[in-house]
Amino acid sequence: MLDNLTQRLAKVVKTMRGEARLTEANTAEMLREVRLALLEADVALPAVREFIGKVKEKALGEEVVGSLSPGQALVGVVxxxxxxxxxxxxxxxxxQLSFAQQPPAIILMAGLQGVGKTTTVGKLAKYLREQKKKKVLTVSADVYRPAAIAQLQSVTGQAGADFFPSTAQDKPVDIALAALDWAKKHYHDVLIIDTAGRLGIDEEMMKEITAVHGAVKPIETLFVVDAMLGQDAINTAKAFNDALPLTGIVLTKLDGDSRGGAALSVRHITGKPIKFAGVSEKLDGLEAFDPTRMANRVLGMGDILALVEEARKGVDEKAAAELAAKVKAGGKFDMNDFKAQLGQMKKMGGMAGLVDKLPAQFQQAAGNANMDQAEKQVRRMVGIIDSMTPAERAKPDLIKAARKRRIAAGAGVQVQEVNRMLNQFEQMQTMMKKLQGGGLMKMMRSMKGMMPGMR
Structure with a gap:
């Protein structure tokens, strides 16, 4: 998101050196770069003007303290x-979402067609079920789009939440009231209502969604907007904000756009907080939005807290404890353990997902590595392990030339790939032995060059 702004600011920080304070003269060039970056990111002009004005007001005359350069001090203000x-x-x-009402707490989802609203309902249901331990019911009041109801049923099932059926012959208000009655009788904590979208804003659509809102009186009315909409997001947000008492915004497809200006425009136009951001197509690709942390990521400061959260979600603590106990007791690290470790990394978003949350200097250090190639290599390694027999996985020492040829053929790779994977496994095995002996620092040093594509 806003990659261009990150790059421009990094460039200007390098040029502003050796001055004791921020002045109009030495901030003018940087503010120009910020203005251009925001406009190129499709941020609405009124939002850009207000932002630049505030930065200029706060920056002028600010002392440059300690080891900071004027550029770094200005980045702090930005x-x-x-x-x-x-x-x-x-x-x-x-x-934060509000649940301060008699259950079920009703969440109404609004937005244009094609912004990923129905998928977002599934993601939100999964988030609330797993992160907030809520019993969730979803319902589709979209009686116009073909297969909309079936799509919501599918994503709700994948999210592990409950689904209330509806048909294209029903009226949206009747659907919402019937679902609410069902949710009350079956003790659901949250009811999420997916409403119909349109390809454009029209009066009929707004009347319908206003009627649904009036019938169920939701505690949260979330406006779902595509981060790639750019300037179009402004008109859409204004129309929905005029028609509905919005309580928050959900940004979708934030991972697919390096501009991401809609995040700033919609927030500025509506005055409502961004509550969630869709960061991948997967059902767990929904993050609670933290403005300060997102600002840090935009400015190349990374998001270490998000990295820790990904690790906590991705790591199977029971499996990790079992592996640690096995190694400590003198058990041998085998191919099954190696495959499990590769799987844990995949759950954490893969290497590209992890690197994206690191501060800029670490991202640059990893910049020479081809992340796509590294991800492919990890998948190949898993395929090679899957081509082994249970005995070979448990005792990799059994794997000699003939077995290597058979495994390579089964995995659809060259024998050299099998050899490379076995070498990496042996390095990991050596690391585990050092861990067993308490040589943690030696293990950390030996990790250099271990992961595929990160040499």
């Missing part, structure tokens, strides 16, 4: 104002 523009000034509670 970071604080960018966080405020994204909603940090509203306080941490503003980005």
């Amino acid at each position: 970071q604080r104002e960018l966080g405020a523009l994204m909603g940090a000034d509203l306080g941490p509670e503003a980005t």
Whole structure:
């Protein structure tokens, strides 16, 4: 998101050196770069003007303290104002969903057709079920789009939530009221209502969604917007904000667009907080939005907290404890363990997903590595292990020339690939032995060059 802004700011920081304070003269060039980057990112002009004005006001005359350069000091001002523009000034509670009503808490999802609204309902259901331990029911009030109801039923099933059936012959208000009655009788904590989208804003659509809102009185009315909409997001957001008492925004497809200006435009136009961001197509690809952390990521400061959260979600703690106990007791690290470790990394979003959350300097250090190639190599390694017999996985020492040829043929790779994977496995095995003996620092040093594509 806003990659261009990150790059421009990094360039200007290098040029602003050796001055004791920020002045109009030495900030003018950087503010120009910020303005251009925001406009290129499709941020609405009123939002850009207001943002630049605030940065200029806060920056002028600010002392450059300690080891900071003027460029770094100005980035600090930009970071604080960018966080405020994204909603940090509203306080941490503003980005949280409210459940302060008699269950079920009703969440109404609104937005244009094609923004990923139905998939977002599934993602939100999964998030609430797993992260907030809520019993969730979903229902589709979209009686116009072919297969909309079936699509919601499918994603709800994948999310492990409950689904209330509806048909294209039903009226949206009747569907919503019937689902609410069902949710009350079956003790659901949350009811999420997916409403119909349109290819454009029209009066009929707005009347219908206003009627649904009036009938069920949701505690949360979330506007779902595609981060790639650019300037079009402004008109859409204004129309929905005028028609409905919105309580928050959900940004979708944030991973697919390096501009991402809609995040800033919609927040500015509606004045409502961004509550969630869709960061991948997978059902667990929904993140609670944190304005300060997002500002840090935009400015190349990374998001280490998100990295820790990914690790916590991805790591199977029971399996990790069992492996640690096995190694400590003198058990041998085998191919089954190696495959499990590769799987854990995949759950954490793969190498590309992890690197994306690191600060800029670490991303640059990993920049020479081809992440796509590295991901493919990991998949190949798993395929090679799957081509082994149970005995070979448990005792890799059995794998000699003839077995290597058979395994390579089964995995659809060259024998050299099998040899490479066995070498990497042996390095990991050596690391585990050092861990068993308490040689943690030696193990860390030996990790260099271990992961595929990261040499």
